[in-house]
Amino acid sequence: MAPTIHEEVATPLIGKLSILEQRATAWTVFWMAYFVVCRIVSEDPRFEVLSPLSLAAFYGIPACLYAAWLWKSRRRSASKTGLREATATVRPGWLYPRIDVYLERDYKLLQTRRSLRIAPRFEGLEKVPVFVGGEGTDMIVIFPRGRFTKDTLYAVPVKEIEPDTR
Numbered sequence: 001m002a003p004t005i006h007e008e009v010a011t012p013l014i015g016k017l018s019i020l021e022q023r024a025t026a027w028t029v030f031w032m033a034y035f036v037v038c039r040i041v042s043e044d045p046r047f048e049v050l051s052p053l054s055l056a057a058f059y060g061i062p063a064c065l066y067a068a069w070l071w072k073s074r075r076r077s078a079s080k081t082g083l084r085e086a087t088a089t090v091r092p093g094w095l096y097p098r099i100d101v102y103l104e105r106d107y108k109l110l111q112t113r114r115s116l117r118i119a120p121r122f123e124g125l126e127k128v129p130v131f132v133g134g135e136g137t138d139m140i141v142i143f144p145r146g147r148f149t150k151d152t153l154y155a156v157p158v159k160e161i162e163p164d165t166r
Contacts, residue, residue, distance in 0.1 A: 013083060013131065013142060017075040017155060024068035031060035067115070074140050074157060078133030088130045088141060090122045097123055099141055099158060101132055108132070110139065110158040122156075136160060 038054035041047045089100040096112040110132075122128070122143055131142040137159040144153060 013153065014075060014078045014133065016153070017071060017078065017140070020155065021068050021071040021075065024064050024071060028061055028064040028068065031057045031064060035061065070113075070115075070138075070157070074134055074138045077135055077138035078140055081133055081135055083131040083133045083142070086130055086132050087127045088143075089126045089128070090124065092123050098161075099156075101130070101141065102127075103132070109161055110141065111161045113137075113157040113159055115157045 035054050035057035038057060042054065084103055086101045086103045088102070091098045091100065093111065096114075099110040099112070101108045101110055129144060131153075133140050133142070139158045139160060140155045141158050142153045142155050
């Protein structure tokens, strides 16, 4: 197993994953408020169009709760295993890109998971230094650049898959 990075570096990075969990929870609160407002206002015949729109909120609430639960699970898994330094190559996938991760003495093939934090923006990158944390289906790959600033890290949810031998 590859050595984990120093705790004083890893702990703040893993802690930042709680922000993603908090965002998903905040969206849950938004969808709940939206649903209530739509139901109250839709009683007025002038706003009957809001009744079907409340269906979007009805589905948004459990989706956001599930996303918050997933990020919490990923954060716990990364806390348990620590973060490992690796290099990654992002390959295009039909629906989800695949990431070849080369640890010190190990190789893992990872596939991105359904999330708003996606890896297609990194497609084509080769041998990029990354941090890998977690295990099984609760893994994350932290890329060294964010969407708006180069100093921001970008966490992508992934799961380990078996390499194709065909």
